[in-house]
Amino acid sequence: MEHLKNFIYLDEYKMSSLSSQLFEGITEYLVSANRSASEESEQQKGEIGSGRIFADALSKDSSTEEKKVLHDYLYSKFENRLLENEKVLIVKGGSECDLLAEIPKYPFIKITSKAIFNDINSIKATLTNFNVLGEAFAYVTNFEKLKEVQSQLEEAKRNTKDRNEKARLQQEYKSITNIKKVAKETGLHQDEKFLEKLNYLLSYGFEDQFEIQMNGSDRICTANLNREYLRENESLLKRKYSRITEKEFVMFGVVSQANNSKNIDIEGEEEVDEERSIKDALLNLVEHLTNLENQFTGRLSNEIIIDPIAIYTEL
Numbered sequence: 001m002e003h004l005k006n007f008i009y010l011d012e013y014k015m016s017s018l019s020s021q022l023f024e025g026i027t028e029y030l031v032s033a034n035r036s037a038s039e040e041s042e043q044q045k046g047e048i049g050s051g052r053i054f055a056d057a058l059s060k061d062s063s064t065e066e067k068k069v070l071h072d073y074l075y076s077k078f079e080n081r082l083l084e085n086e087k088v089l090i091v092k093g094g095s096e097c098d099l100l101a102e103i104p105k106y107p108f109i110k111i112t113s114k115a116i117f118n119d120i121n122s123i124k125a126t127l128t129n130f131n132v133l134g135e136a137f138a139y140v141t142n143f144e145k146l147k148e149v150q151s152q153l154e155e156a157k158r159n160t161k162d163r164n165e166k167a168r169l170q171q172e173y174k175s176i177t178n179i180k181k182v183a184k185e186t187g188l189h190q191d192e193k194f195l196e197k198l199n200y201l202l203s204y205g206f207e208d209q210f211e212i213q214m215n216g217s218d219r220i221c222t223a224n225l226n227r228e229y230l231r232e233n234e235s236l237l238k239r240k241y242s243r244i245t246e247k248e249f250v251m252f253g254v255v256s257q258a259n260n261s262k263n264i265d266i267e268g269e270e271e272v273d274e275e276r277s278i279k280d281a282l283l284n285l286v287e288h289l290t291n292l293e294n295q296f297t298g299r300l301s302n303e304i305i306i307d308p309i310a311i312y313t314e315l
Contacts, residue, residue, distance in 0.1 A: 005076065008237060008249075009311035011229045012071045018309075019078040075310055079252060082108055093215035093248070099304060100219075103255050109306065111216050115249045117241075118211040119234050120202060127199045134188030135179045142176060149173045210234060212311065214251055216304060223251060223308040250312055257305035 082088050089106035091097060093113025103109070126133070139146075153169040160166065176182070183189035210230075214221045227234065241247060299305060 003314035005312040007312045091216045097217040111251045113215040116213040120206040120209045134183040138183040220303045223306040252310045253306040253308040256307040
């Protein structure tokens, strides 16, 4: 029996575009059927009978949820057909495989491994509120000790005339109630300017990126996800599976970057004359900006970038 798929991500547009080519127009038939929910036509551009199950589903309800169910089924047919046609490179985390040698042989890739979720928006929000969170944490974790010292101080004031003891308790109480100092001592308070600049660098370099990393044999396979195609809120997703998952995920997509070479040699460069000085200055600026952006978005030496179509767990 085929494994059931619990989708967390599905690029419905990309999947529909490719499947319409693979099945000779099924997707176009689905769209026309969806426009007329009550229509029960069996006319189609694909194989005989291949569109009936889709038409029956759409004739009942054209709601968003119904269409999602429809897309899930269509994706399963789409992936199975590609597997049957041997168009998919299958990679499992921990397996021994020379990905760089195998990737050119297949138009699609299917990776199965544990995953890491990197949500830049979440990281930026944490940096923005880092010191406030740190002070709150320091206060809560020291609350009982603070109450105890405060109680001792009040008791000492009532029962002793020892000024040194009162001064000691007063100093200890002030030290404990200096939450900012306590937070700094435990690494929960950072320089405000440092946090501000770090947040700016993340905003510039990564924008609102939501990334998944998976172990693809001898390489790291990375994909930037379009938040619109996530089936659940990012926060809920991380709470369910953790940032570093215990469960294995499956990512299906197309390799967009894999080659190790980064520099392109331009042959036959002509001498630069004075009339081209402005253009040269602009090109030089672009080159420097590209080098700067590569500090954020440049691919690691052992990294493969995937253009994802679907991510799911198998049940």
